[in-house]
Amino acid sequence: MEEIETENVGQAKYPVKFLQTLSGGTAHVILFSDGKKYVVKWNGTETRRAKEVINEYVVSKLGTLLSLPVVPFESVYIPDEFIANTPELHSTRYQFNPGLQSACPFIENSFILKELNNNLPSKMEIKNPDMIAAMVVFDHWVFNYDRTLRNVLMERLSEGNYYLHMIDHGKCFPGGYTWSPQTLIKKRNKKLSYRDTYQWAFSILNPEEYTTFIDKIVSVPNELILEVIQSIPEEWQVTLEEREALYHFLVEQKDQLPNLISQFITRYDSNNTKKKKRKKSKKKKNN
Numbered sequence: 001m002e003e004i005e006t007e008n009v010g011q012a013k014y015p016v017k018f019l020q021t022l023s024g025g026t027a028h029v030i031l032f033s034d035g036k037k038y039v040v041k042w043n044g045t046e047t048r049r050a051k052e053v054i055n056e057y058v059v060s061k062l063g064t065l066l067s068l069p070v071v072p073f074e075s076v077y078i079p080d081e082f083i084a085n086t087p088e089l090h091s092t093r094y095q096f097n098p099g100l101q102s103a104c105p106f107i108e109n110s111f112i113l114k115e116l117n118n119n120l121p122s123k124m125e126i127k128n129p130d131m132i133a134a135m136v137v138f139d140h141w142v143f144n145y146d147r148t149l150r151n152v153l154m155e156r157l158s159e160g161n162y163y164l165h166m167i168d169h170g171k172c173f174p175g176g177y178t179w180s181p182q183t184l185i186k187k188r189n190k191k192l193s194y195r196d197t198y199q200w201a202f203s204i205l206n207p208e209e210y211t212t213f214i215d216k217i218v219s220v221p222n223e224l225i226l227e228v229i230q231s232i233p234e235e236w237q238v239t240l241e242e243r244e245a246l247y248h249f250l251v252e253q254k255d256q257l258p259n260l261i262s263q264f265i266t267r268y269d270s271n272n273t274k275k276k277k278r279k280k281s282k283k284k285k286n287n
């Protein structure tokens with residue numbers, strides 16, 4: 001691998017005002033000097049979350065390459081002084097240290113899909129419905145094992161429908177918050193956990209809808225994947241060995257996609273059949 005380049009965007013804007021702590025306690029909304037609100041995720045909040053911001057950064061860049069509705073992350077610099085003047089950032093539990101952090105735009109008028117748990121939206125109610133299949137396939141590529149209903153953000157649009165945003169890519173790649181070259185290999189062949197989000201997606205999509213997106217990911221040039229990995233800021237201390245291992249994981253996982261998605265379809269289809277059977281036998285019992 002060649003010399004790693006780092007992004008310089010960190011210097012472009014600076015934090016102006018602390019606005020709120022988000023649910024979960026480790027992400028904050030901060031107003032920046034460009035007049036926009038950003039969600040800031042901190043590098044090294046806890047040792048057990050060592051790779052969190054790196055994952056957010058890499059996955060959002062890959063999602064952007066594929067024109068997915070990921071909220072784009074960039075690196076931002078938070079100076080010592082801002083932290084010293086913000087009591088909300090003086091935590092005994094988490095470390096909010098000065099330096100380069102990951103930040104993405106804060107989406108106004110939005111709420112998590114979990115809030116619609118009892119009445120999940122139909123395809124018609126979503127402005128970008130083709131992105132639901134895209135999200136499922138993408139999650140399998142980057143091994144996102146955290147696509148709960150809390151990690152899909154719905155933006156309320158003036159037409160009365162919703163725009164779907166994909167958020168929270170901290171737990172991606174085999175090993176998640178603490179992946180290493182070893183976990184990327186050892187944990188690679190695990191199945192992604194069952195998610196209501198996927199059952200919902202499966203219930204409103206035709207299996208053919210996944211195919212286009214598999215092809216789209218498979219044809220992402222490896223050079224672009226390499227560029228994304230090389231652009232991880234040096235300050236986040238991802239070693240050359242780790243960068244290489246991540247590159248190989250992503251390249252090899254592309255080839256697995258047709259297989260993984262076909263397993264996904266069989267699995268969620270059989271969940272549906274089991275559900276229907278359970279309902280039928282319940283009805284019989286009650287009659």
Ligand SMILES: Nc1ncnc2c1ncn2[C@@H]1O[C@H](COP(=O)(O)OP(=O)(O)O)[C@@H](O)[C@H]1O
Pocket residue numbers: 022023024025026027039071104105106107108110111112150151153167168169170
């Ligand atoms: N870009 C965003 N715009 C608006 N709200 C957001 C955004 N990102 C996250 N949130 C809100 O903050 C919550 C926590 O963020 P998330 O990225 O899921 O972090 P974590 O679950 O790791 O704490 C989300 O459930 C959502 O309500």
Ligand SMILES: [Mg+2]
Pocket residue numbers: 024150151168
């Ligand atoms: Mg979350």
